[in-house]
Amino acid sequence: MAVQALDAARLPVDWAKLVQKLALATALFVVAYGVVPAYASGYLVEAILLPFLALSLAAVGLNLLTGYCGQLSLGSSAFMAVGAFGAYNFNLRVEGLPLAVTMILAGISAAGFGVVFGLPSLRLRGFYLAVSTLAAQFFVQWALTKFGWFSNDNPSGVISAPHLAVAGLSLDSATGRYLLSVTTVMVLTALVWRLVNSATGRNFIAVRDNETAARVIGVPVLRTKLLAFAISSFIIGIAGVLWAFTYLRTVEPAGFNLDRSFQILFIIIIGGLASIRGAFWVRRSSLSSRSFCPGSAHSCSAACSIRAFST
C-alpha cells in the first residue's frame, strides 16, 4: 500500500480516477448497507446473497493460495468444515464468548489445519500436491463424523447455529445475518486486498511465478507457502462459519464434501486466478443463471470454465 502511495506521489495524481474509485466505494456501501437491507426480498437475501457471500469469501481465500501463491488445493471445503465446527464448539464450550472472537478463533483453527496440510507443499509440487490436499478433504470429513464430540454428541451428527448477537444486538433475522455476512466479507476482502498489494503478496506471486528465482533472491519460500496456506485457510474457515451460521443454520459434515471444494475452485477459475473481484462476480452470475440452467449447476460452471480458458 505504501509502495502504491509512493507510486502515486511520483505520478501526477489522477483525480478523475480517484473520484471514480471513491464514488464506487460509496455506492458499494450504500447498496450493501442501505439498499439491500431495506428493499431486498427474503428470497434474494436467504437464497442468493447469503450463500453468495460465504462462497465468495471462500473463493477469495482459495484464490490467495492457488491464484496468488500457485499452490493448487482440492480440499477447501475441509477448511470450511473446520471453521464451521470450530466456531460451533468455541461458542458452545466457552460461556459468553463474543461472536467476533468465536469467528476469529474458528479461523485460527482452520489456519492451523491449513498449515499442517500445507506441509507437503514444501516438498511436493503441482498435481502431487493437489492430490495430497485431498487427504485433508477426506480426513477432516472422517474425523468430524467419527468423533461425536465435534457435534456435541448430537445423534444425527449435525451442528446448529447458535443465537447470533453482536454487542447485545440480535442478528438472527435474515437482515441481521446478511449484515453480519456482508461486514465480515468486506472487512476480510479489504484486508486480503491490502495483503496482496504488500510485500507479502509479492512474495506469493514470486513463489508462484518462479520458485527457484524467488529462493535465490531471498524470498523465504517455505515460510511464504505455509503463510499462504495459513491465511487462505483462515479466510476459508471463516467462510465456513458464515455458511453454517448465517446461511444453512444446521449443517452436517457431508455438506462440506469434495463437490463443494470443486465448486469453490470453479469460482476462482471462471473469475480469473489472482483476481479478487472475479470471486464475486462469478458467484453472482452462476447463481442468477442457475434457475435457467437445465443440467447440473456444476456442468454449467464447468462449461463456463472451459469457455473462460479458451478465450
Place this chain on the structure above:
Amino acid sequence: MTFFSHLRKAAIATAFVLGATAVHAEEQYFPLQSYRVGPYAAGGTGFFGGFIDYLNLINIRDGGVNGAKLAWSEGETQYEVEKGVEVYERLKSNPGIAAWNPLSVGIAYAMIDRITDDKVPLITINHGRTDTTDGRVFPYVFPLLLNPYSETSGIVNYIASKEGGLDKLKGKNIVVLYHGSPYGKETIPIYELLSQKYGFELSQIEVPHPGNEQQAQWLTIRREHPDYVVLRGWGVMNPVALKTAQKTGFPADHIIGNVWSNSEEDVIPAGDAAKGYTAITTQASGERYPVVQEIVKTVYGDGKGNLEDNSRIGSVYHNLGIVNGILNVEAVRIAQAKFGNRTLTGDEVRWGFEHLKLDPARVEALGAKDLFHSINVSWDNHEGDGYVTFQQWDGKKWNVVSDWIAPDWKLLRPIIEKSSEAYAKEKGIKIRTAEDADAVVSN
C-alpha cells in the same frame, strides 16, 4: 430424452398451479423440492412420482380435499442442500402451503430453523433427525412413520421373531455394517443398548463413504461368523455389500437391510447376489393395493401418471411417495374438520399432523390395507408409532415375509427426549406444552 419429458411435466404442473390460482379457488399447495437429475435421481423420481400421483388421484377422483384443490410445483435440487434452500426460499411465498417434503436429510436439516420461523410443517418421512420425534422441542418437524431408533428396534425385533422370541436373541451374534456418515452412525448407541438388554453379541463395522470397496469389512465379518448382518447402507454401498457378501461366502438371506437399503435400486445392481436379501420397510411394495390400483386406473389411465417408466409403479420409492401423499392429505383433512373446508395455514396443517391418527380400519378405507399399517401422531410424538414389515428380494421383486412389527417405542422415548432437551438447551428453546400445541395461528 428422459430429462426433457420431466421438464415438460414440471412446466405443465407449474402452469396448472398458476391457472388454478387465477380463479381463486380454495387450494392447498405443496412445494416440492424434488430431485430428478443428479446422482440420487432414481430415488427422487420414484418418491416424488408417487407423491404427485396420489395428489393427482385426489384431485381427479374427489375434486380435491373437501373441495380444496391440491396444487404443487417442483424445484429441482439434485439432492444438494444449497439448491434445496434456494427452492425453499423461492417457493415459500406461494399461498396456501400445506407442508414441505424434501426427502433429503441435508435439506431437511437446513430447513428446520426456517420452517419453525415460518410455522409450516416439515415432513421427513422415514428419515431426518431422530430427536425431532419430540414435538415438545420441534413443533413443526415430523419424522413420520419411522425414525432411526424405531427402525433399529424394529430390525432387532424381527430377528427375534425369526429366532422364535426375544429371549432367543441371547448369545446370537449380530454385525451392523454402517455407512461412514452421521446417518450411518446415528444408531450405534441404540444397537449397543439393545445388545445389552437382550444379550446378543454385537459388532459394528464402518464402511467409508461412498462404500465401493468392502473387502476388508466382509472378511472381518466372515471371521466373526455372525448369525445376521444388518446393513445400514446408502447408495452404492448396498449392492457392493451384497456382492462382496457373496464373494466372501456370506448368505444373502442373513443380511437385513435398513430403510435406506430397501429399494430396487439397492438390489438390482447386485444381480443374483441379492436373492434372498431381506429389508425393513414401512410400506409394502407391489401394485395390488386398492389405492395403487386406483392410481393406475384413474391417473395413469388419464395419461397423467408421473412415472416415466410404468414398470416402476408399486416400487419401494413409488409406494413410499403414495403413503407420504396419504399422510399429507389426511393431515389436511383432519385439520379441515377443525378449521373449516378452506385453504389452511401452515400452522393449521401442523395441528392436523399432530392429530393424524389413522387406525387400520381407516387405512383400509383409504385403500391402503397392507400397504402400511397405521399411524398415531400426537402433539409430542411426531413419529406416530408406525409399524414396520420386512420384504425379501427374490431376484425380480420384493415379497413381504413378516407380519407388521412394532418397535419398542417406550424404551427409546427417554433417549430421544434426552437428545431433544439438550438441543433445546443449546438453542434456548422453550419446551412446548399441550396448550402451546393447541394455539394455532390462523390468518
Place this chain on the structure above:
Amino acid sequence: MIGASLGAAAYERASEISAILAVANPVGDRRLARLSSRPDVVLALSGIGISFGGVKALSDVDLEVEVGEIRAVIGPNGAGKSSLINIISGLYHADRGRIAIGGQSFSRVPASRLARLGVARTFQNLALFGGLSVRNNIACGRVHTRRASFVEHIAGLPRARSEDAGIAEKTDQIVAFLHLESVADRLVATLPYGLQKRVELARALVAEPKLLLLDEPMAGMTATEKAEMAGFVRAARDRHGVTIILIEHDIGVVMGLSDRVAVLDYGRKIADGTPAEVRADPAVIRAYIGTAEGENGEDI
C-alpha cells in the same frame, strides 16, 4: 579362506581410499582456508566435482575470484559453465569439493541464504516474476532485507512503511541506472526479451551484492543490445564496486569485458588467466576448434 582374502582386499582398498581422502582433503581445505582468509578473495572454489546420472559435468575445478574483478568463465556447450554457477548459488550440490564465499566455507551453499551472503545472480533462461510489474520485480531483489511481518504489512505499521519506502528508493535508483524508467510500471512479461534480461540484472543489482553471478546475460541478444549490456555490466562494477562472475558464450564480448578468464572443457578447467594469456593458450584453441568452430563459428 576365500572370504578372508576378499575381506583383506576390501580392507586394503578402503584404506587406500581413505588415505587418498586424508591427503586430498587437508590440502584442499588448507588451500581454501588460505584463499578465503585473504580479504581480496570474494569466492574460492576448491576441487569441485559433480555428475548427473554417471556423466561427469565438472571434475576437480578450482577457481578464485578477487574483489572488484570481472571474472569470466567460458567454454563450449556442455562444458559445465551453468553447473558451476548453479553450484555456487546452491541450486546444485557438488559431489565433491568446497566453496568459500566471503570467508565462510561450505560443501553445500544454502540457496535460501544466498542473498544474505551477499550473492545475487541472473539466470540463463529468464527467471522473472511474470505477474509483477518491472518495478515490483526489481523491488523483490531486496526482499532479504525485509523484517516486517505480514500483519505489519496489512496494518501499514511504521516498520513496514519505512521498509517499503527504503526499498522504493533503492529501486528507483536502479531503474534510473539501467534506464528502465519508461517501462517501470509495465508487467514484466509484456517486455521484449532484451529488456527482460535487463530487468533481471536490475533485480540482482538492487540487492547490492558483493558478488554477482551472470549466467549468459547476453544470450540471444542483438549486437547493439550486447554492447549496451556490456556497458551496464562494466558500470555495475565500476560504480557499485560489485565483483562479477560472468558466464558467456560470446567470446568476443568476454575478452573485452573481463579481467581474468577461466576456460572449461568437458568439466575440467583447461586454462585460467588474463584474456591475452587465455587467447594464446594452445589447449583453449584446441578445445574451441575441436568442438565449437563449425557450430558457432566463434573467432578467437
Place this chain on the structure above:
Amino acid sequence: MSYYDFLFVIEVLVGGLLSGVMYSLVAIGFVLIYKTSGVLNFAQGSMVLFAALTFVSLVERGIPFALSLLITFAVMVALGFTIERTVLRPLVNRSPMTLFMATLGLSYIIEGAAQLIWGTQVHGLDLGIDDTPFEVGGILISSFDLLAAAIAAAMVAGLSAFFYWTRIGLAFRAVADDQFAALAVGLRLPRIWGTVWTAAGFVALVAGLLWGARLGVRFSLSLIVLKALPVLVLGAFDSILGAIVGGLIIGASEKLAEVYLGPFVGGGIEGWFAYALALVVLLVRPSGLFGQKTVERV
C-alpha cells in the same frame, strides 16, 4: 499368531491385491494421457461411467453383447477424440493446472450428458461371470476378481505390445520422453494425442465394464477416480508400471490397515488412508515410486 490368523492375513492380503488391480485399471487411463500430454485427466472417472452406462443401456435395449461392446468402443473412441479436439487442443500450451481444471469441468459435463442421454436409473451389469468364491488352502478367492485381474493384465500386456512394437507406439514413447524433441523430428503430435485419447477411451471401457459389474452402473461409478488418485501419486503419474505396483500396494495396505489399524481409531479409515500412505511415500520420493527424477534446468 495361530494358523487361522495367518490364513486370515493372507486372505486380506490377496483380497487387497485383487482390489488393487482394479484401482490400477483406472489409474492406467490417467497415465496414458499424462505421459503424452502432461494433463491429469480428471474426467477419466466420468469416461468410465459413460462407457458402462452406454454399454448397459444398449444391452438393456436388446442389442447383443458383442455388438454393444463394439458400439460402446466406437462411442468411447469418438468421445476421446472429441474431448481432445474440442477441449484440449484449443488449450495447448496452457499450464498443466489450467488443463487439469478444464478436465475437472469436463467430468461434470460428461456426467450430465450421460444422464441426459441414458436417464437416471440404476442398472445392474451382468458380464456372465459367475462370482462364487473358491477355496485354495483355506483361503477364499473371488473368481470375479481373479478374472478381472487377468483381464487387466491382458490389457496392460496388449497396451505394452502396442506401444512397443507399432510405429505409433514408438512415436508415443518419443513424445512421452520429450515433446519438443519429438516435434523437432517431425512427429505429428495431434495424431499421437488422438491415438492416446482413443487408448484412454478403451481403458475406460474395460474399467467401466469391470467396475460396473462390481458396483452396478450408477452415478457414483465415477467416484472410483478417488481410488485411482492415490495410486497415481504413489506410483508416479507417468509410469504404467507405477500404476500397477501402486495399485497393488495401495490395495493391500489399505485392506490390512482397515482390518488391523481401523479398530484402534473406530474404523472406516479406508477413505483417507490411501492418501496418507501416498503422502508419506511422497515425502521420501517427491515424484512417486517410479517417477523420473528430473534435474531442474535453470
